[in-house]
Amino acid sequence: MPPVENAELLRVQDLKVHFPIRTGGIVFGQYTPLKAVDGVSFSLKAGETLGIVGESGCGKSTLGRGILQLIKPTDGKVVFLGNEMTSMAGEQLRAQRQHMQIVFQDPLASLNPRMTVGDIIAEPLTVFFPKMSVAERKAKVKALMAKVGLLPQMINRYPHEFSGGQCQRIGIARAMIVDPKMVICDEPVSALDVSIQAQIVNLLMDLQQEFGLSLLFISHDLSVVRHVSHRVMVLYLGKVMEIASRDSIYAEPLHPYTQALISAVPIPDPDLEKNKQRIVLGGDLPSPMNPPSGCVFRTRCPRATDICAQVVPKLEEKAPGHQVACHHWGPPAQALV
Amino acid sequence: MATDITGGTKRAALIEKAGEEVQGRSLWQDAQRRLFANKMAVASMIVLGIITLMAVFADVISPHAYDEVYWDYIGVGPQWENNHWFGTDANGRDLFIRTLYGARVSLMVGIVTTLVALIIGVTYGSIAGYFGGRVDSLMMRVVDVLYSMPLMFFIIILVVVFGRHIVLVFIAIGCVEWLTMARIVRGQTLSVKRKEYIEAARASGVSTPNIIRRHIIPNVIGPVIVFVTLMVPVVILVESFLSFLGLGVQEPMTSWGVLISEGAAQMENAPHMLIFPAVFLAVTLFCFNFIGDGLRDALDPKDR
Numbered sequence: 001m002p003p004v005e006n007a008e009l010l011r012v013q014d015l016k017v018h019f020p021i022r023t024g025g026i027v028f029g030q031y032t033p034l035k036a037v038d039g040v041s042f043s044l045k046a047g048e049t050l051g052i053v054g055e056s057g058c059g060k061s062t063l064g065r066g067i068l069q070l071i072k073p074t075d076g077k078v079v080f081l082g083n084e085m086t087s088m089a090g091e092q093l094r095a096q097r098q099h100m101q102i103v104f105q106d107p108l109a110s111l112n113p114r115m116t117v118g119d120i121i122a123e124p125l126t127v128f129f130p131k132m133s134v135a136e137r138k139a140k141v142k143a144l145m146a147k148v149g150l151l152p153q154m155i156n157r158y159p160h161e162f163s164g165g166q167c168q169r170i171g172i173a174r175a176m177i178v179d180p181k182m183v184i185c186d187e188p189v190s191a192l193d194v195s196i197q198a199q200i201v202n203l204l205m206d207l208q209q210e211f212g213l214s215l216l217f218i219s220h221d222l223s224v225v226r227h228v229s230h231r232v233m234v235l236y237l238g239k240v241m242e243i244a245s246r247d248s249i250y251a252e253p254l255h256p257y258t259q260a261l262i263s264a265v266p267i268p269d270p271d272l273e274k275n276k277q278r279i280v281l282g283g284d285l286p287s288p289m290n291p292p293s294g295c296v297f298r299t300r301c302p303r304a305t306d307i308c309a310q311v312v313p314k315l316e317e318k319a320p321g322h323q324v325a326c327h328h329w330g331p332p333a334q335a336l337v
Numbered sequence: 338m339a340t341d342i343t344g345g346t347k348r349a350a351l352i353e354k355a356g357e358e359v360q361g362r363s364l365w366q367d368a369q370r371r372l373f374a375n376k377m378a379v380a381s382m383i384v385l386g387i388i389t390l391m392a393v394f395a396d397v398i399s400p401h402a403y404d405e406v407y408w409d410y411i412g413v414g415p416q417w418e419n420n421h422w423f424g425t426d427a428n429g430r431d432l433f434i435r436t437l438y439g440a441r442v443s444l445m446v447g448i449v450t451t452l453v454a455l456i457i458g459v460t461y462g463s464i465a466g467y468f469g470g471r472v473d474s475l476m477m478r479v480v481d482v483l484y485s486m487p488l489m490f491f492i493i494i495l496v497v498v499f500g501r502h503i504v505l506v507f508i509a510i511g512c513v514e515w516l517t518m519a520r521i522v523r524g525q526t527l528s529v530k531r532k533e534y535i536e537a538a539r540a541s542g543v544s545t546p547n548i549i550r551r552h553i554i555p556n557v558i559g560p561v562i563v564f565v566t567l568m569v570p571v572v573i574l575v576e577s578f579l580s581f582l583g584l585g586v587q588e589p590m591t592s593w594g595v596l597i598s599e600g601a602a603q604m605e606n607a608p609h610m611l612i613f614p615a616v617f618l619a620v621t622l623f624c625f626n627f628i629g630d631g632l633r634d635a636l637d638p639k640d641r
Contacts (some may be wrong), residue, residue: 068540097542110533113364114555123551124541157361174541 009182009214010044010067015076017059017066017238021289034289036062038238039076041315046181049208049215051229051246053222053261057285059238060218061105064184067216068100069093081181098128101175103204105187107167111159117170118155121145124178140177148173148203165196169203176207182214189224201228222265226250234258237288237296240315244322252331254324257281257297259332279332295327303328368559371635378631381624388440388621395437403438404589406430412607424609426599435591436614442592443618446506446576447569447625453511455565458518463553465519466526467545477523480516488513488575496584503586506579510572521564525557532556559636566629570622577618593618 018033037059044050052060065071067078069085078085081099088096101124104110111120121141125132132140142152148169159167168188175183185204189197201224208215219225225232232249234241234257242255253259260279267273281300286292292299298308307327315325372378391398400420401407407419411429415422423432465476492509499505529535530553538548577594579585586592593614600611 065536070536070539094542094544097540102537102540104533104537106533110537112534112538112552112556115551116361116363123538123543127542127544151359153359154361156358158363160364161361171537174537178541 007046008043009046009048009081011077011079012043012067013041013077013079015040015063015066015078016074017062017071018074023289032289033074035238035291036288037066037073038291040235040238040240041076042233042240042243044182044214044216046214047208047212048231049217049229051225051232052216052218052235053220053225053232054235055220055261055285057288058235059288060220060235061186062238063235064102064186064216064218068097068102068184070102094127098124098178099181100184101178101180101182102184102186103168103171103175103188106191107164107171108159110171111167113159116156116158117145117150117162120159120170121173121177124174128178141173144173144177148176148207149199164192165199168192168196168200172200172203172207176211179211180213182216184216184218186218187220188217190219190221197224204228222261234261237286237291239296240323240325241297242322242324242326243315244319244324248319248322254318254322254329254331255326256301256303256328263332295325297326368632368635372631375631375634377627378635381627381631384620385624385628388617388624389444392437392440392444395434395441399431399434399437401431401434403434403591404430412603412610414607414609423613424607426596426610427603427607430589432596432610432613435596436593436617439591439593439596439614440617440621442503442586442590443573443576443594443621446503446510446592447573450507450511450514450572451565451569453507454515454518454568455561457511458515459522459554459558459561461515462519462522463526463549463557466523467530467549467553469527469530473523477520480519483512484516486513492579492584501584501587503590506576506585510575514568514572518561518564518568522557522561525560526553529553529556563629563633563636566625566632570625573618573622573625 015037016035016039017037018035020031021034022029023032024030040059040063042050052063054060062071066073067080067085069078069088073086076086080096083096085093085096111117115123118138118141121144122137125137125140129137138155142155145152145155150166150169150173154162159170162170172188183204188204189200192200204215204217205228207213215228217225217228226246229246231243231245233243234249234255236257242249242253242258244254249258250262253262256279260281263277263279267276279302283300286296286299292309294310295301295304295308295313298304301308303326305328311327313325313327315323318324318329395403399422407421407425407429409429410419410421410425412425412427413421414424416424421431421433423436426432426435461476461480465473488509491512492505495505495509535548535552538552543551573593576585576592577597580592580594581598583598585594588595596614597611597618600607600614603610
């Protein structure tokens with residue numbers, strides 16, 4: 001894993017993305033906010049990978065789109081390279097997009113089926129360098145295709161003529177062509193085969209090393225996140241539960257939700273797997289339109305007490321570089337592995 | 338590598354050595370192949386091509402002029418002696434050349450009007466669909482209001498105000514037909530704009546007009562093309578109907594609708610006056626419909 005520089009690249013402050021949902025009929029209905037992301041704060045350094053984990057519907061992808069301003073955040077700040085993004089619009093915002101790109105979950109769906117691979121990869125170039133000659137553009141696309149592991153001769157092919165892993169490489173090439181400072185990877189490997197997953201993850205890490213990229217790696221696969229991340233952030237119902245360095249979060253998770261997540265990771269050793277203690281959470285994810293009072297996790301938390309229903313726990317640093325939002329934080333009752 | 342059964346690896350290695358660019362096959366090319374495999378569609382295209390060529394070169398094929406009156410041959414049947422291959426009409430004009438001139442007008446009305454409707458409808462519908470929300474509601478309510486206007490009433494008003502002219506028929510039919518096109522395009526746009534590649538384009542900083550032009554329109558145009566080929570015969574029929582009522586083209590210019598109307602009046606004593614233009618009209622409509630069917634199968638093979 002490449003070393004991290006100290007310069008702060010991205011700061012997200014109390015970011016909220018709420019969607020107004022109409023409830024209770026057309027005539028007497030009213031808008032209830034669906035709090036997909038509710039007060040998330042973190043920062044990202046140049047060259048760093050922050051893994052974002054959480055179960056389905058916890059706001060991981062919405063957070064990524066909120067940062068990129070693909071969905072306008074309801075409240076909060078996104079400071080990227082010293083510029084406040086949320087107040088930007090139009091041309092100003094478009095100019096910023098050169099430095100922040102995204103890789104999507106579904107490789108084939110994220111490529112326009114009517115365009116050749118060369119045109120798809122070159123599209124950001126046509127936006128940010130409209131004066132670049134056609135030959136120069138083509139040479140750049142071919143060089144990058146070779147770098148991401150595609151045959152440059154395939155430049156005139158169409159997306160449906162490629163496999164899922166190859167399509168994801170095309171998506172990565174499109175994100176990398178304008179030399180961004182940060183790439184948001186929105187579950188880049190969850191739609192792929194396990195063997196292909198490893199290739200794509202390693203490709204992303206190689207590119208990160210070569211270009212000094214920062215990655216926001218959104219995933220629900222804790223093993224993959226462990227492999228790529230410097231730090232890991234755990235989300236639940238749009239709120240941050242815990243942020244810590246990779247080693248400390250996997251070795252000693254302090255939040256009961258993180259502990260439950262980590263105990264669910266399968267261990268590739270049948271003997272260990274058989275004897276492992278799993279923390280099983282009861283119930284379902286509550287509705288983000290009507291989240292529980294106090295701590296949002298209390299309805300499923302094995303440690304919940306009265307205070308959890310009344311006071312929202314603050315995200316505080318409980319150990320060096322280890323932030324937890326829990327009233328009853330502490331190491332797990334028994335060893336997880 | 339050499340023992341590879343399919344030869345795929347060997348070929349890949351060869352390609353790599355040569356370093357040549359491989360040409361991919363686009364979805365359009367796939368559709369084209371499927372279309373040309375469809376016998377009815379290909380036959381229809383050939384027949385339609387022949388009719389079009391005949392209409393274009395009418396003056397070369399026939400020795401007669403479309404408005405020349407032969408006093409000795411009024412309402413006679415087909416004959417070879419004086420080259421009245423389809424006979425003459427009730428005013429003694431050669432029916433063959435008049436049928437071909439009618440083809441010119443009918444095909445022109447069909448194609449020009451459809452193209453106008455296509456351009457307006459695709460632009461309008463994709464903008465309404467892409468922006469959504471209030472813009473969409475407002476734009477589509479305008480379409481709804483125009484939709485409620487009866488076509489015949491509209492045309493009669495136009496004719497009364499501006500006098501009889503073929504351009505009015507273009508305008509009138511075009512005004513009505515783009516509405517359906519706009520609705521179809523809007524619906525398709527609504528589904529396409531949620532696709533991830535549109536979001537990817539937005540994330541890459543592509544401007545909104547370019548997103549609509551490069552990403553939305555090429556992906557909604559499939560069903561639109563099918564609709565266009567099925568719209569051409571409808572427009573031809575409407576024009577024929579208008580001419581039948583006497584609201585279309587002006588004498589001595591003619592169209593299939595006018596010819597059929599005149600033929601219908603002489604149906605008992607000179608049936609050829611009805612049969613020839615009617616056959617041409619029917620064959621043309623058949624051809625457009627078969628081509629439309631073929632295109633639909635070719636562009637959306639799942640839907641067959």
